[in-house]
Amino acid sequence: MSDSETQLLTTPLDSLHRELGAKMVPFAGYSMPVQYPAGVLTEHLHTRAAAGLFDVSHMGQVVIEGDDPAAALEALVPGDVVGLGEGRTRYSVFTDVGGGILDDLMISRLGPNKLFLVVNAACKHADFKHMQDWLAGCSVRMLDDRALLALQGPKAAEAFAAVAPASVGQGFMTIREYDVAGISCLVTRSGYTGEDGFEISVPADRAEELARVLLALEGVKPIGLGARDSLRLEAGLCLYGSDIDRTTSPVEGGIQWIIGKRRREQGGFPGAAVILAQLAEGPRRKRVGVQPDGRAPARAHTEITDLDGNVIGEITSGGFGPSVNGPVAMGYVPAAFAAPGTAVRLMVRGKALDARVVTLPFTPHRYFKG
């Protein structure tokens, strides 16, 4: 066993994953299930048809408390946090002074003096230090004693209602605290698959008990990180470190919608000069969907060329989309090539394959609209 293997962290569901026959792989310092015996393809299709349970306990859960934590956090993110109502959840990013993205995150308001954040596993320690350094007067706590489960899919709500009656009618992108099978949980109606569903923050010592309850529900099966990645790719959602990072701005990344009207007018977030100029003038390059014409998948770092063979960009996420039943990808191209329908080529194993720029997502979002 190598050193890196012995040093891997585990989630509270580790023994359950092994019991379920998961193939465990190192991910962001954790031993995580990449797939169960059903396999990535079956798990992906099952989530789109019924409901899947994902262990995302490696992600960072953070509580910020203070006199006005929303106003304080606005110094680090370009989103409108002050205007976020109690019980509401919003997607945002931490930006740096150059307008690049340090991480993407979900921000929920639990009360006038309390915010709840979920950040990426690989960034959580840097994010935590970043917030401790800059959110003067606020208390920033990493909730290491909580696990995070995601229940996703068109049958998630119906299944979940049986053990969480309070979830019925909960709005998309809202957060509530209620009992799930007798366990007090913090639940947002959100996810990373493009489907309806919930993300459930649960005390670590009750996580396995909760996971077993959820897996016993009609239509719910365990889903690994492999299908999580293909699901989010089809849904056109960014993976931090691949599709967005410090070299890409929110405008280039196509997530400029996270910057509210007031923030566009007032600025006051890291990189505002760069980001507001890009909003006004248009970015030099943009993240777009790329659909290969043939069957061959184009993976991350595949070169994108124009029809004359000039390299114009790179695929940042790509693979096979089980629901699309064909290859899907996204990447960056110059603004002049960003219009849907634009013909490009992808250099796969030395061959130039025909492809088109397409509108994201590849599979329509089916979020709860009740």
Add this chain to the structure above:
Amino acid sequence: MSIYFTKDHEWINVEGNVGTVGITDYAQHALGDVVFVEVPEAGRGLTKGGDAAVVESVKAASEVYSPVSGTVVEGNAALAEQPAMVNEDPEGAAWFFKVELSNPAELDELMDRAAYDAFVAGLE
């Protein structure tokens, strides 16, 4: 007719001077659901251990290496249409290509079934 195996988990079934090549059941299981296959065209020259075909699962792309040197006689066109055959019948219908051997002595460097099974057992 004799079947041989490589450490890269290809098999080659030799009849006369022509070998039929595919990937083993162990390989398909390790790859997971196969979603794309690219096989070589007839006439292409192959070298032992060199790139010959491509097999991709949802997550990753892998090269299939030629167990021997020679010239491709035929690629299995059916695999392009139905890549999942690789998971269903890896050591039968889902053969990748047929190659005319240019140096049959290369077969001596490959494993027989018993040696390959022992090799795989050592990996687990």
